[in-house]
Amino acid sequence: MIQQDVSPPLRFSKFKEDWDQVLFGSFITSRVEYPKLDCNFPLYSLTIENGVTPKSARYERSHLVKSGEKAYKVVYPGDFVSNPMNLRFGAIAKHHGTEKVLVSKYYDVFHLDSSVITNFVEMYFSTHRTLGFYNSLATGTLDEKKRVHFSDFVTFKRLFPSIDEQQKIADFISAVDKKISLLKEKHSLLEQYKKGVMQKLFSQEIRFKDENGNDFPDWEKGILGDLSNKISNKNKDESVTNVLTNSAKSGIVSQTDYFKKDIANQSNLGGYSIVEKDDFVYNPRISELAPVGPIKRNHIGQGVMSPLYTVFRFRDENVLDYLELYFTTTQWHRYMKSIANFGARHDRMNITMGDFFNLPIPVPSKGEMEKIVGFIKSLNKKVDLVAEQLNQTKTFKKGLLQQMFV
Template sequence: MNVPKLRFKDNNGNDYPQWKKQNLGNISDITKLAGFEFTEYVTYQDSGNIIALRGLNVKNNTLDLSDVKYIDNSDFSKLSRSKLYINDLLFTYVGTIGEVALINQNDKYYLAPNVCRIRHYDNVNAIYLLYIFNSNIIKREIYKYLTKSSQPALSMENIRKFKVSLPCLEEQNKIANFLSTVDKKISNIEDIITNLENQKKGLLQQTFNQKLRFKDENGNNYPDWKKKKLGDICKFTGGGTPSTSILKYWNGIIPWISSSDLQTNTIHKINISRYITNEAVSNSSTKIIPKNSILIVSRVGVGKVAISNCVLCTSQDFTNITEINGNTIFYAYLLKYKMEQLTQNTQGTSIKGITTSDIKNIKLIVPTEQSEQTKIADFLSAFDRKIDNQKAQLEHWKQIKKGLLQQMFV
């Protein structure tokens, strides 16, 4: 078998025994909820205490309990094999294949369809097994046995045939503890990002409701903000898509973006992956948008806002502000805030687009002094840089984990 590049030593500094290849069915008990059990003995409810875990409840190595069904009135005497206990591993085997999670509580969960239960034997660490299922080892096994049909699926028989690498229990424990430390670091950074983004929402609300105000260079209050209509303080330019069937329009030197190239949570980043030619600009409705323009997604992906960091062109999904009387970054944050309010106020309905006329008629309350606009823009940009720094750390640690999994599980 392949030898892992990264190994642990025992407490005396000696090598542990070589890893062994094992069939998953030899180191664990694997079962699912049978179809007849589900139809005859399971009763779904919208409230209760006992949860039936479906495929949608197993995501990203954890239980997602945002949408659950309860089965308190079911015939539990007929469902003994589907009862779940602490450290049982759940594995989705139909549709979305390969999602896993560990059970963390007794007397709370039962199996639902499309999820199987893997209960490890005494010589196996449950957390180690979870990490095995995150590795390329299991991905290769899934691909080997996956049925090629309209509904991808694995049989219990084939899941039991999965080949897994198994060190001695003591080394499993060390691997599990080590990788859990890395995961804890990742989780902590994710929590920091979530908290920062929540703080940012509060800061935006306080800033644009004028509860948070800045002082001028002499420590005095700035003048009261004034109402303005967006269309009175800027110019607008639309976009378009050159014909994709005409090759000479593409792979040029002019960046061209669609709404998917903008991120949701920042105005400062654009992912540019496509370029067009001057001939494409001349023969389509797309336009040259200057650097430092405000890009507003007004059709597919309504609500995204960004500042162009270079000269570029956009698709017809955009309404672009090419000139503005004021601090561009300030207005980008303000418009992002206003667009998010628009989407939140219409939550539950499908927003297919907002017209240029509607955007021009957006009413704003803004600082009369551009120096106050600049202070707000600098303050919010600094907060975004703090979030970006944490996101960079998160990606760094995710890459570390990926590398560790590749070195440990070969």
């Protein structure tokens, strides 16, 4: 039998004693309180990603009345909420809000007493080792239906440090969390700044000067069809098997990597369009991130894409960086909406090929174009640097959670 560690590998030097077995039920008290029908507490849900979070606006209050007063449970500020069906995946979180809220009656709601440090326990509940422990004791005949009943949850015994060590660990991890929060805020602000500057640059509200401080020439009004050629090369011999997709969030990516599986039938790629590196692709599928569908540049190399996409290639390679950035703005959206015919497929833009290639494109002089591209690329480097710092700090925290808990 393998002996369980009685203390974590990484500790503060002042703490030497072994951790002790503690019964969850010794510091957990269930809260089963149902709302009155006339209560105005907001409806919340529990997600693994965001914890205790507001339900979307589509959940009307009338549903509460129709379902009866025992359809939801009351959650107080500082209470914990867990989902017995997904506890082993991390569906447990503290309600950090300042007001009472309602969650589904199927969730377990509980609070902690003063014998433990709440912040420490909050972290402890979701460590990799603890989730593995939940999984080992989950019950159910089918793996996808395994659950951890609250009656079992409170009987769990786990190793806990002294109150002083709990506080020290919680304070240290909280400091890392604060750094993560600040980096997230910095990244968000930089993204907002970049977005605002790009809108002003491409609308010509902000203009650059040349090296002598003089104005650049007025921008020309180009037409997509005059600047590019539609690419209609079909994969008739099915020699190209690298299937690509156009994602509003990730750009042009391998379909296998993006969906984690092959969506296209690999034995029937003859009708797919061959795309080359630096081709641009329009996906008519609309989404929150791409309200008129995304136009993305292919950085991967040769591949094939669904015939639902429109592939085009610019004649002048010097404009590629500029136009790639232009299509990340909303400057061209108004035109697309003006020519769209929304038919039965409300999730797609229905646009004729002629209208699409009449898309107006503002074209600055080569000198101003280079300044625009250079400026935005420098902003992107700053955004990417903060994103990297954020990822490194998250990785650092993950390592701490693995090393400072048992």
